[in-house]
Amino acid sequence: MLFSDEEYRARLAGVRQRMGRQGLSALLVTDPANIYYLTGYNAWSFYTPQAVFVPAEGQMLLFTRAMDAGGAFRTAWLPPDCISGYPEQYVHQPHIHPFDWVAGSLRDRGLVAAAAGGCVGLEMDSHFFSPKAYRALLHALPEWTLVDSFEVVNWVRSVKSPAEIELMRKAASVCGAAMQAAVDTIAAGVRQCDAAAAISQAQIAGSDGVDGDYPAIVPMLPTGEAADTPHLTWSADRFEEGQAVVIELAGAHRRYHAPLARTVSLGRAPDRLARLADAVAEGLDAVLGEVRPGVAVRDLAKAWNRTLARHGMEKPSRIGYSIGVGYPPDWGEHTISIRTEDETVLAENMTFHLIGGMWMDRYGYELSESIRVTSDGVEAFTRFPRELLQKGR
Amino acid sequence: MLFSDEEYRARLAGVRQRMGRQGLSALLVTDPANIYYLTGYNAWSFYTPQAVFVPAEGQMLLFTRAMDAGGAFRTAWLPPDCISGYPEQYVHQPHIHPFDWVAGSLRDRGLVAAAAGGCVGLEMDSHFFSPKAYRALLHALPEWTLVDSFEVVNWVRSVKSPAEIELMRKAASVCGAAMQAAVDTIAAGVRQCDAAAAISQAQIAGSDGVDGDYPAIVPMLPTGEAADTPHLTWSADRFEEGQAVVIELAGAHRRYHAPLARTVSLGRAPDRLARLADAVAEGLDAVLGEVRPGVAVRDLAKAWNRTLARHGMEKPSRIGYSIGVGYPPDWGEHTISIRTEDETVLAENMTFHLIGGMWMDRYGYELSESIRVTSDGVEAFTRFPRELLQKGR
Numbered sequence: 001m002l003f004s005d006e007e008y009r010a011r012l013a014g015v016r017q018r019m020g021r022q023g024l025s026a027l028l029v030t031d032p033a034n035i036y037y038l039t040g041y042n043a044w045s046f047y048t049p050q051a052v053f054v055p056a057e058g059q060m061l062l063f064t065r066a067m068d069a070g071g072a073f074r075t076a077w078l079p080p081d082c083i084s085g086y087p088e089q090y091v092h093q094p095h096i097h098p099f100d101w102v103a104g105s106l107r108d109r110g111l112v113a114a115a116a117g118g119c120v121g122l123e124m125d126s127h128f129f130s131p132k133a134y135r136a137l138l139h140a141l142p143e144w145t146l147v148d149s150f151e152v153v154n155w156v157r158s159v160k161s162p163a164e165i166e167l168m169r170k171a172a173s174v175c176g177a178a179m180q181a182a183v184d185t186i187a188a189g190v191r192q193c194d195a196a197a198a199i200s201q202a203q204i205a206g207s208d209g210v211d212g213d214y215p216a217i218v219p220m221l222p223t224g225e226a227a228d229t230p231h232l233t234w235s236a237d238r239f240e241e242g243q244a245v246v247i248e249l250a251g252a253h254r255r256y257h258a259p260l261a262r263t264v265s266l267g268r269a270p271d272r273l274a275r276l277a278d279a280v281a282e283g284l285d286a287v288l289g290e291v292r293p294g295v296a297v298r299d300l301a302k303a304w305n306r307t308l309a310r311h312g313m314e315k316p317s318r319i320g321y322s323i324g325v326g327y328p329p330d331w332g333e334h335t336i337s338i339r340t341e342d343e344t345v346l347a348e349n350m351t352f353h354l355i356g357g358m359w360m361d362r363y364g365y366e367l368s369e370s371i372r373v374t375s376d377g378v379e380a381f382t383r384f385p386r387e388l389l390q391k392g393r
Numbered sequence: 394m395l396f397s398d399e400e401y402r403a404r405l406a407g408v409r410q411r412m413g414r415q416g417l418s419a420l421l422v423t424d425p426a427n428i429y430y431l432t433g434y435n436a437w438s439f440y441t442p443q444a445v446f447v448p449a450e451g452q453m454l455l456f457t458r459a460m461d462a463g464g465a466f467r468t469a470w471l472p473p474d475c476i477s478g479y480p481e482q483y484v485h486q487p488h489i490h491p492f493d494w495v496a497g498s499l500r501d502r503g504l505v506a507a508a509a510g511g512c513v514g515l516e517m518d519s520h521f522f523s524p525k526a527y528r529a530l531l532h533a534l535p536e537w538t539l540v541d542s543f544e545v546v547n548w549v550r551s552v553k554s555p556a557e558i559e560l561m562r563k564a565a566s567v568c569g570a571a572m573q574a575a576v577d578t579i580a581a582g583v584r585q586c587d588a589a590a591a592i593s594q595a596q597i598a599g600s601d602g603v604d605g606d607y608p609a610i611v612p613m614l615p616t617g618e619a620a621d622t623p624h625l626t627w628s629a630d631r632f633e634e635g636q637a638v639v640i641e642l643a644g645a646h647r648r649y650h651a652p653l654a655r656t657v658s659l660g661r662a663p664d665r666l667a668r669l670a671d672a673v674a675e676g677l678d679a680v681l682g683e684v685r686p687g688v689a690v691r692d693l694a695k696a697w698n699r700t701l702a703r704h705g706m707e708k709p710s711r712i713g714y715s716i717g718v719g720y721p722p723d724w725g726e727h728t729i730s731i732r733t734e735d736e737t738v739l740a741e742n743m744t745f746h747l748i749g750g751m752w753m754d755r756y757g758y759e760l761s762e763s764i765r766v767t768s769d770g771v772e773a774f775t776r777f778p779r780e781l782l783q784k785g786r
Contacts, residue, residue: 042625042626043622043624043625043626044610044611044613044624044625044626044722045624046722047520047610047722047723047725066709066710067622067623067624067709067710067752068622068623068624069622070621070622070752071619071622071623071624071625074619074622074625075625087709088709088710088711088732089732089734091710091711091730092714092725092727092728092730094541094543094544097518122524124523124524124525124528125490125523125524125525125526126523127440127520127521127523128520128722129523129524130517130518130519130520130522130523130524131515131517131518131522131523131524131526131527132517132518132541133518133524134524134527135517148487148525150487151487191604193597193598193599193604193605194598196597197593197594197595197596197597197598197605198594200590200593200594200596200597201590201591201593201594202590203590203593204586204589204590204593204627205586205587205590206586206629211584211586211628211629212586212590213626214611214626217437217440218437218607220437226464226467228463229436229460229461229462229463229464229467230460230461230464231436231437231438231460231461231464232435232436232437232464232467232468233435233436233437233606233607234597235604236599236604316459316460316480316481317459317460317481317484318481318484321485328721328722329437329439329440329521329721330440332440332485334485335485337484337485339481339482341482359460359463
């Protein structure tokens with residue numbers, strides 16, 4: 001296993017403590033990142049339904065498709081009799097659902113009555129937990145009171161252990177190699193797909209003996225006028241002299257992520273882009289200068305807003321979010337968003353992707369850092385020049 | 394646009410015809426593959442809620458996060474006033490959901506009453522449509538009768554147009570290059586991650602002038618004893634002489650997929666693996682020999698079962714599924730499964746991944762083809778030796 005027994009036990013204890021506070025007698029975990037966090041189970045099997053049942057007391061149970069139970073035996077921190085595969089005939093059927101079987105299995109194991117004493121938490125907004133799955137549980141387990149768990153496992157994940165920080169540092173080393181591959185490859189005349197191929201190669205091969213894992217998001221390369229929107233992937237178009245290319249990518253190692261965004265100008269950057277880059281750099285510096293335990297997340301957002309306002313600019317979207325374990329389609333933890341409405345207070349070993357992404361009228365700019373809150377300040381995971389990168393000027 | 398106006402109109406007409414048969418006065422499409430199929434919108438933005446509203450008559454409407462609306466203007470076959478971005482403050486909040494805003498926008502546009510005359514279809518089992526999103530619609534639109542659309546768009550997608558077939562042939566050319574990269578790289582002493590990196594590079598760079606897109610699933614390389622389960626991804630372990638490596642990957646081009654599985658033995662294959670490979674090859678040949686319009690899918694499954702039974706074997710899982718457009722986490726269309734319970738009858742230009750995947754006790758084997766049903770038989774998209782590949786024997 002990647003983590004010690006003690007660490008897995010501490011994670012489970014942390015989840016149960018929060019469950020108790022929320023009045024949950026059991027929890028059904030469906031987010032693959034949460035399943036990995038609690039059990040270590042790791043495979044590309046989340047396109048069919050999966051769940052971990054977490055009772056207030058007793059063993060966790062992992063449910064997967066039957067053909068994936070073998071992978072679970074190999075990778076999960078659970079005894080084999082706590083791993084259960086549902087039969088193939090439940091897959092992709094209009095009128096039955098794997099969670100019908102999961103509910104029946106929980107009943108057969110005598111676990112339904114114990115959980116009926118309180119509310120049972122569901123991850124109501126996790127990817128891969130569908131309304132059909134939800135209704136299967138509603139109908140099969142009428143004695144349960146099903147409630148939103150409000151990302152209870154995600155919140156436990158928000159403060160990292162030393163072992164997790166070590167994995168994120170390794171992810172950051174992969175990230176640096178991938179960003180270097182991007183900057184080295186992107187040039188006038190090169191196809192966007194060839195740059196993305198070089199980035200992906202570096203992301204997976206890794207660097208300095210650290211193997212790369214697949215990032216939860218593919219490399220994004222909004223280019224030229226299309227850089228006014230953040231999530232376009234590559235095309236076969238060739239980069240052109242004078243274009244700016246926004247690069248957003250992550251290094252991943254054992255499912256832990258360190259994302260990073262930089263912008264490359266092919267040739268001298270136009271004045272408006274250079275001015276934007278200066279404002280964003282100043283804003284990011286202002287935010288980094290505020291990071292330490294005890295500071296409210298909203299104060300980071302305010303520091304950013306103040307700086308941008310001095311430049312006559314504003315950013316309607318959040319400037320960062322909690323990071324760690326990620327599976328497609330997102331490397332964010334779905335908990336803390338760095339914006340003025342967020343009430344979270346920073347604690348040591350929280351980790352964030354701080355991203356100054358500005359999408360203007362037919363141009364755009366991104367500059368980011370993956371960071372850790374230290375005992376008295378901030379650690380940037382990556383060491384890549386924090387500036388607008390100009391090539392061949 | 395990638396397809397003609399006529400093709401997009403025909404897709405919409407096909408969906409509306411099925412909607413009529415199912416009594417649907419409107420449909421809310423949330424599967425990114427279905428959104429792409431109907432509108433052309435293509436970005437890695439599906440980690441926040443998105444939807445296309447398809448009324449029985451009138452314009453389709455696309456809803457995305459505000460920052461993604463710019464990408465939608467660039468890529469979608471819709472007039473700009475039919476693209477609507479919800480405000481950033483709806484993202485990742487515990488007590489409000491973007492679909493609260495979507496429901497309000499439909500009401501403001503006067504579209505709720507018209508759809509209340511029939512049932513409104515929802516993609517109840519699509520990835521990225523969460524129970525929280527479903528409950529937001531339930532509460533905000535009490536005059537609507539919400540029902541399962543039972544993959545209505547997916548079913549329209551199951552028969553491809555000539556333009557789509559052409560894209561799948563290009564995806565197959567990418568696939569061939571990626572499989573060749575896998576076979577060339579995998580050797581005793583090489584790290585699994587380095588093979589995956591070479592595969593990914595080839596998948597994205599493409600081949601013969603065809604640019605590669607990101608496949609919906611990363612390369613899977615179950616190796617040695619772990620090949621008894623299908624969905625494990627790579628590690629940093631080094632391949633060893635005598636191991637068999639299962640390779641499952643796809644070529645993708647403009648979101649269309651051609652998947653392929655092969656197994657490489659590093660050195661002479663042990664007898665049990667060679668016998669398994671013979672049985673699977675014979676089974677796959679038997680299936681391919683049956684493929685033509687008018688044949689029931691279940692008869693393909695029976696041909697497979699008969700062949701395997703002669704070898705004293707059986708396979709509990711489906712031997713194939715419909716393919717085409719795909720987004721992570723799946724390149725399958727979530728409609729036709731090639732198994733004895735499926736009642737579908739083959740039609741020209743249906744496309745499948747036929748996969749003989751056998752997960753035994755501490756070894757495994759996969760052999761597959763991506764195929765098209767022609768007017769009188771079958772076309773294999775890829776031309777890769779259909780056999781157990783033995784290296785350095």
